[in-house]
Amino acid sequence: MTLREVLDNVKGEVICGEDQLDHSVELGFATDLMSEVLTILDDDILLITGLSNIQSIRTAEMSDITQILFVRGKMPTPNMIELAKENNIVLMTTQFSMFKTSYLLYDKGLSPIY
Amino acid sequence: MDKRYAIPSGDFTHAGQASSEIKRLLKQLNIPPKIIKRVVVSLYEAEVNVVAHSLGGEVLCSIDSEHIKITVSDRGPGIPDVGLAMSEGYSTASQEVREMGFGAGMGLPNMRNNSDEMDIKTSPEGTSIFMNISFKEN
Numbered sequence: 311m312t313l314r315e316v317l318d319n320v321k322g323e324v325i326c327g328e329d330q331l332d333h334s335v336e337l338g339f340a341t342d343l344m345s346e347v348l349t350i351l352d353d354d355i356l357l358i359t360g361l362s363n364i365q366s367i368r369t370a371e372m373s374d375i376t377q378i379l380f381v382r383g384k385m386p387t388p389n390m391i392e393l394a395k396e397n398n399i400v401l402m403t404t405q406f407s408m409f410k411t412s413y414l415l416y417d418k419g420l421s422p423i424y
Numbered sequence: 425m426d427k428r429y430a431i432p433s434g435d436f437t438h439a440g441q442a443s444s445e446i447k448r449l450l451k452q453l454n455i456p457p458k459i460i461k462r463v464v465v466s467l468y469e470a471e472v473n474v475v476a477h478s479l480g481g482e483v484l485c486s487i488d489s490e491h492i493k494i495t496v497s498d499r500g501p502g503i504p505d506v507g508l509a510m511s512e513g514y515s516t517a518s519q520e521v522r523e524m525g526f527g528a529g530m531g532l533p534n535m536r537n538n539s540d541e542m543d544i545k546t547s548p549e550g551t552s553i554f555m556n557i558s559f560k561e562n
């Protein structure tokens with residue numbers, strides 16, 4: 311599913327990385343625990359999280375994750391957006407809960423890692 | 425090549441800066457991406473632990489053509505029971521640390537899984553964690 315389709319499915323908005331919305335992801339992972347993200351070996355996943363602070367961007371940077379979808383209407387701060395841009399990470403946000411977001415994307419074919 | 429970075433205690437905005445610079449450096453050296461990820465994930469977990477659990481410390485990385493040797497040391501209070509700390513799920517993280525997305529008790533086990541060699545020395549005066557990661561893919 312392309313990131314554009316991700317946004318359509320969750321009525322989301324892109325915050326930065328508009329030029330990368332044609333990128334396609336197959337795998338998703340939803341958590342607020344960054345150490346859990348750091349154990350994942352796959353790179354090209356969509357990280358779905360309600361944790362909106364600088365460490366969520368750092369975690370993506372270290373894990374080679376290039377797309378984050380914030381849930382519950384979380385908005386990243388200007389510092390976070392700057393760090394995301396430096397690392398070519400696409401940031402998106404949706405008003406839906408983590409549960410609903412995960413369901414909608416799973417239903418449309420985004421696969422779990424395990 | 426040696427690289428040294430200070431890690432102030434409690435400063436979460438700072439955690440990850442050493443890892444970020446080492447990542448850039450290893451990319452320039454054309455180290456395979458899978459190995460870079462193992463290095464920076466381990467280093468980042470170690471940095472976060474110093475910020476979250478210690479009185480502050482520093483990172484020393486020694487890089488040659490074959491491996492990176494990382495030593496992360498801090499000024500205390502030490503880890504009372506290393507065996508317990510190494511077990512998955514054990515955490516003494518404060519509420520503040522948990523709000524930052526950490527405190528699952530997965531950092532030390534993940535560092536062990538990602539490094540070829542890991543050694544912990546700890547006393548009330550401080551903890552020193554040594555990790556060695558080979559650049560050879562196997």
Ligand SMILES: Nc1ncnc2c1ncn2[C@@H]1O[C@H](COP(=O)(O)OP(=O)(O)OP(=O)(O)O)[C@@H](O)[C@H]1O
Binds near residue numbers: 473476510516530551
């Ligand atoms: N540098 C340190 N100084 C003192 N105690 C430490 C240090 N590093 C780890 N610990 C202790 O070991 C425990 C386990 O560490 P570990 O990194 O595995 O988990 P965590 O930091 O609590 O959570 P996570 O890493 O999943 O975010 C910590 O909760 C803390 O009690």
Ligand SMILES: [Mg+2]
Binds near residue numbers: 469472473526530
């Ligand atoms: Mg930790």
